[in-house]
Amino acid sequence: MHVAVLGAGYAGLGVTRRLEDALPPSVDITLVNDGPEHVLTHEVHRAIRRPAVADAITVPLAEVLDRATLVTDPVADLDAEAGVVETTAGQTLSYDYGALCFGSETAYYGIEGLRDHAHPLKTLDDAAAIREDALATIERGGDLVVGGAGLSGVQVAGELAALAREENAAVPEDVSITLVEQLETVAPNFPANFRRAVHDALVERGVDVRTETTVERVDDDAVYTDGGASTDGGDHRDGDDHADGESHADDGRLTYDTLVWTGGIAGRAPTEGERPVVRADLRLTDRTLALGDAARVVDTDGEAVPASASAAIREAKTAATNLERLVESDDDGFRPRLDRYRFDVPGWLVSVGDGAVAQLGPTVLTGAAAKAAKTTVGAGYLTTVGAIRQARDLAEAELAE
Ligand SMILES: Cc1cc2nc3c(=O)[nH]c(=O)nc-3n(C[C@H](O)[C@H](O)[C@H](O)COP(=O)(O)OP(=O)(O)OC[C@H]3O[C@@H](n4cnc5c(N)ncnc54)[C@H](O)[C@@H]3O)c2cc1C
Secondary structure (H helix, E strand, O other), X not given: OEEEEEOXXXXXXXXXXXHHHHOOOOOEEEEEEOOOEEEOHHHOOHHHHOOOHHHHOEEEHHHHOOOOEEEEOOEEEEEOOOOEEXXXXXXXXXXXXEEXXXXXXXXXXXXXXXXXXXXXXXXXXXXXXHHHHHHHHHHHOEEEEEEOOOHHHHHHHHHHHHHHHHOXXXXXXXXXXXXXXXXXXXXXXXXXXXXXXXXXXHHHXXXXXXXXXXEEEEOOOEEEEOOOEEXXXXXXXXXXXXXXXXXXXXXXXXXXXXXXXXXXXXXXHHHOOOOOEEOOOOEOOOOEEEOHHHOEEEOOOOOEOOOOHHHHHHHHHHHHHHHHHHHHHHHHOOOOOOOOOOOOOOEEEEEEOOEEEEEEOOEEXXXXXXXXXXXXXXXXXXXXXXOHHHHHHHXXXXXXX
């Protein structure tokens, strides 16, 4: 019997570590990842301002796996019905039961010029490229634009504002940071008090938040939007003058020197860019589950689960239980009763530069309490995956700010 887990992010590593404990030694487990490391994707924006954080959020998989065989080669092709995987190096793996956990790509929605001109932010390499470009913009004075105000976009805008300040640039006089969002609010899928606190934290740091603003086209110099609303108290639609006397925004045209796009996610190549829908038992086919960003999970209440590390970590528990039951059912011949995932997280936490916003139950915290909560959760997660050194380093890096 062979169980394969495809992707070693929050979802895949969580499933694999549970199966290592739960399945009998006679069952082989393979973890296929496109590299030898587990990276805390939800912290990669920190590396824009603090490159040294990269080390604390990178966990060599070999150090935290017990008996699973690790294949460090991307999945190129997948037959989820038959249970057959092909890697880019041409290796073919067959599995009896499997879990598809390879996360997501940046979605560009076919917006003209966007893919060619914007930085995505998914990996530490992306963060390094954004840092280099943003530092050059900050040094000469210019415009930084972030498209998409979900969890990643709000945190990127916060980091860029803090980076500009650390480089002694005044925001928005020397350097403008504009966060563009198509929907009515920042962090649109999250509770109202959290959205408000995140919005206020960004505006306090000089970020120009433009909601109800749709990016329509991008060229070498500008992002063309449908106009939209500035929610930071000012109305910049007629143009705001910078030190160089040039207008940054005019009739929905936003000039940029550095552009980061965090406006959405799409499936990866092995699922042809799709994120397949799975119901609460996470079953994609008879033998394959799908979870984390790689799938659109509809939970046991019929609610769409937000793509998030918080959800991926919790879905991994349901997936591991269900894979264990499927393996057992192969022996006893009964159709297994599968667990169903209900989306339930204690709250949400984001960093906004060197500050943070935490929503814990009905309460929203900012300042030192929110930072402490964020540090505890990040380091706590690393501890649960056995990355003790990284947990200590992350806590030290966060508390040093
Ligand atoms: C900047 C940023 C900030 C964020 N902030 C938050 C936050 O504050 N809170 C929150 O809950 N969520 C946050 N998120 C979202 C969160 O990071 C994702 O929802 C989460 O990473 C999804 O987990 P996953 O395991 O499905 O995928 P991932 O964590 O992306 O892991 C996928 C794994 O699969 C591997 N892989 C990719 N392609 C292949 C392939 N072809 N073959 C094999 N392996 C492959 C990848 O290398 C990776 O190891 C943030 C995301 C970003 C980018």
